[in-house]
Amino acid sequence: MKFASVLTALILSVAANSVAAQDTAPSPADRPANPQAVIHTSLGDITVELFADRAPVSVENFIEYARSGFYDGTIFHRVISHFMIQGGGLTEDLQLKPTREPIVNEADNGLTNTRGTLAMARTSHPHSATAQFFINVQDNHNLNHRGTSNSAAWGYAVFGQVTEGMNVVDDIRFVDTTAVPPHSDVPTVPIVITGVEILPANPG
Template structure:
């Protein structure tokens, strides 16, 4: 049998725990009214996104089109660097690159920064070469921001959204074991599969 002091302490501890859990639920960043939202369903869990349609309309429309067409279904996070970002949306689990539509215009001059938890368009050295691949920043990567148009690097990488839930899933992915697979480095040893990306209906 518990004495009254022990019981009171237990109730107090329970109250604190319930308050903490409530705060976690209520303190998740919410999407701004009117912005599209999406969920990346992965083999590690779900990642919720807010898409910045006003600031990156071309990138958002492009991402939504690929998602709704089923293009991302069964692709993987093929490039994972724990202190940098996780990149996916372009390769199958056997590292075959998927054919894409034409590239889009680089929107990195939209004022959005490559901060931890943002999602941005991946590209080659050509500033306007982004197609389907994207990456999620796992730390602040301001060196990827737009600073001008003098070179490929100064063009930057276009942020078009942010993670609103499931950042713990992103962090789990960032720390998976990686290896070299053919010409590709930083490939997860065990495939992290993007099962599908679901965009909320308007």
């Protein structure tokens, strides 16, 4: 009988602690919401959610460039209709704007390059991304992180998702393009980013 009483008390204690833990654990509604951004372009606005919870370095980097006005007057300089649209680094006369130091590659964050996601553009070096980004217009699983053995395996870091204005992205993807050496796939009529506006986080 004494053993049974002790066992019952132990069970009640564990249950009480479990309830207390549930009461103190943050609910999804209590977690910090991700910031939003509007990419204003000459063809319309593209609203995105920035995944600060999954790609904090890339998101902070993007926000700093946006708030400094760096993206104002840059263009989508590389448009491939069944791949992606890339911009945020060149002016209308295809001059490369000076950037800050590169950031670490966060492609191993579990996010994938699916249609409508934003990812950091980079050179052949895995950790070379600065200001340029691209929007996937289809699922590009070959760009996902697969390891660290080489540059291709590292992949491209996804840091955002289009929430409104995918019709604008599709309008951009199908514009006429041409080669302007050393660049290829350049829109014949410049698609200008007039600014990137950072909005308060959307609580959901």
